[in-house]
Amino acid sequence: MTDPVTAGTAEPGGDRLTGRAKLILFVLCAAQFMVALDFSVLNVALPVLGKDLGLGQSALQWAVTAFALPSGGFLLLFGRIADLYGRKRMFLGGLVLFGAASMLATLAWNPASFLTGRALQGLGAALIVPTGMSLLTTTFPEGPLRAKALGISGTLLSLGFTIGMVLGGVMTDTLGWRSTMGLLTAAALIVLVLAPGLLPESRTPERPRLDVPGAVTVTGGLLALIYSLSSAAERGFGGADVWGTLVAGVALLTAFVVVETKSPAPLVSLPMLGRRTVAWGNIGGLVTFSMMSTVIFVLTLYLQETLHLSSFRTGLVFGVQGVMSALAGTLAPKVIGRIGARSTLVGSLLGQGVFTAALLAVGAGSGALLATVAVSVASMFHLGAIISYGVTVTSGVPDEEQGLATGLVTTTQQVGLTIGIPLLGVLATTRGSLFDGVRTVLAVDAAIVIAAGVLIGLGLGLRGRAKDHA
Template identity: 60%
Template sequence: MTMDTAAHETTEDAVAATSNPVANPAADPTAGSLSVRARLVLFLLCAAQFAVALDFSILNIALPTLGRDLHMTQANLQWGMTAFALPSGGFLLLFGRIADRVGRRRIFIVGLSLFTAASVLATLAWSPTVFLAARALQGVGAAAIVPSGMALLTTTFKEGPQRDRALGVMGSLMSLGFTFGMVLGGVLTQTLSWRSTMALNVVMGLLVLVGAPLLLTESRNEVRPRVDVPGAITVTGGLLALIYGLSTAAQAGFGDTSVVAALVAAVVLLTAFVVIEARTAEPLVSLRILRRPTVAFGNLGGLATFSMMSSVVFLGTLYLQQVNGMSPVMTGLVFGVLGVSCAISGTIAPRIVARIGSARTLVAGLVLQAALTAVLLTIGQGSVGAWVFTVAGSLAAVGHLSAIVAYSVTATAGLPDEEQGLATGLVTTTQQVALTVGIPLLSALASARTDSLRTAGHSLARATLGGVRLGLGADAVLVAAFALLVGFGLRRRA
């Protein structure tokens, strides 16, 4: 499957870092190579982002067991995911601006502390209310970690081979965290309990908290921006309404009154946000940056690859378990193969970007992802279908990771230092929103098809297969359409 929205990224620390190799851990006389300290900083920041991505997906397979243990109804199980997604996506921009004012290192550590404490509460949860409250607090912590961590990375590693390499590692680990969460979710739930999935976050959070004060240097804007209160209220409310509406639609359908009301509210609030940002002197998001084709179309490509690949993972879980009857552990192992593919391609993608450029790599990655997703339409019941899903899904993951690295580079390249914070803020917002909106959209489509086939008399397995195929088909078409749009937009810019 990431929000720093500053209009100015130049900081006293960053200025000092350019002349002080101790303050700038990425300083290295060899272009693209990283010092030992820089590697430790990169590992630390990636570990935090990995934990957030892992937390987003690790409960997918564990939800049925969790529901039985805490006596949650089937209809309420989706709130195990939604309670995390709402604040993690809704508060990204706001926390990005706060980090600009008070310091990115400070917000990173505060967010990580909240995330870790909330994970303890989720591990010990004794009722649905306590568990969902803990998940919401985890989401708030994630909303602080993601933008501040991404901004710390881009201010630590200068534009060029170093940043490309760092973004490649982070993009790879974020996607790997999402898929690896599926693996661990199945293994830990079946061998220990669902509580162990939450306890893992505690361990990871504590490890990062030990290293953060020692390795990270403070970074903030030299001139602290005012908080755009009307903009913060409208964009946060709009994102919350959008995520709530789409998440609820996966269960209740798009005709549900609460879903319609939430989506209408999202449109109204986000429209008001655009109007406010166009008129305010110090906007939360400067709209002028979106006039840059690299920023606009780069983030559009990121939205496509993240939202649609996460949907492949979700639909694949339904296929492997409900159609082929595979256990949680075996399902997790299949996604582990996809995760390994992500890890390998994440190390290769920066070299491809360096050779053919980020724009071409982005389009090529989207085309490959769309083509291999289309191959998944051939899956059926039985072991052959499972092998097809494993192989084609792994190759689609190669295109996916290439697109992730390329869009991160495209959307942040060629910008002056004072716009880097805003650019990285948009990048991480794109990631988090995409991980939230893709699954509900295609899940609702697949569920409708499954229900239709069940009404027509098909077995549950055959009906589910029909729904999964329709969702995958729509997925492939959407990625291909985005690839054309992004390619056209970036070509016009060139």
């Protein structure tokens, strides 16, 4: 029997997309592009936004963290709810929430209203990302069509982050920082108008049970941990609430591991994590996402606060990075085909670490050109690590477990974006001057990435191999 979900996606006798399938792909990719844009469009506007709303320098990271925390913490739970109650329904609900939250952030009158909008945007993204990916994989059958659809989606995700940096600079200088949030409101509205009539409904026939204890413990643990680190960035580690929430976060995450061993339908499969490629591959993804997002955050502060570049010129710095990332996107698959995904992952992490360390040569009075070159080359290795870690994690996994493997890949991405900035933000704001703090963050960041590359190489057993076969 023809699957009603996938029927009509290809022209008869071939692997070309039909007109309707192209429209469906456009809608799903536009939604993913919008979420990627949200991660970056505000970055270069942070100093201007902070002055306008009264957010102190040490509190600016909350503009990023308030979005990233719920988008990562609720990702697995919302994906499972969508399996039960309909992916299209939850996708549309995510668009409504995201659009309304973007409007609130656009009209924000104080830090509390703005951060509330950002947190609700994160919740909307946690609905859009897993349901959009599920709708894509259930709409386009396995084979060339799905590969083509996933390739287009992945490219637009990467471009969304880069274009957001450039757009953020241009729009902040010409229209003000609020226009960046207004852009997201308009994007959500456009997708919401097109999606209902195009997207098919999709749900799993197995009706899996909700792992509510797992969702509560992992989300609560991440919330407590990020709150602790972000508070320490503002006030240091002297407060009782900082240590209290840090301990609570570790305890809840430990409880999450215990819960998952007993749950009949776990959010995260612990046996899956026992696979060497899955475990070390996800560690590589976690490191590259968390550390590169931190580099971009502190460089934004350095370029605008230390070198006094405008938002527009800062955006151009990261625009060059985007061009290099696009180049890396075309080269990485060829490198993987030649030396293997695991070797590419290790080499990319080492390259990212080396060129992050090169940023230590920037000075307090100059360094924009060096920053542009170093962060651009580092971003090439960063994208190489992103592509190769996904291949590493999913290689050798049986078809019936591919959903779990790809779910871990997406979760690692979101959690990495969540924890990097608050984790090292403590160092940026407690080391004297901003310039000294930025250099400290870059040094620690580079050391972590290089150490991770070495450990992952050992963990994957690459010693003495000219080529792996992941």
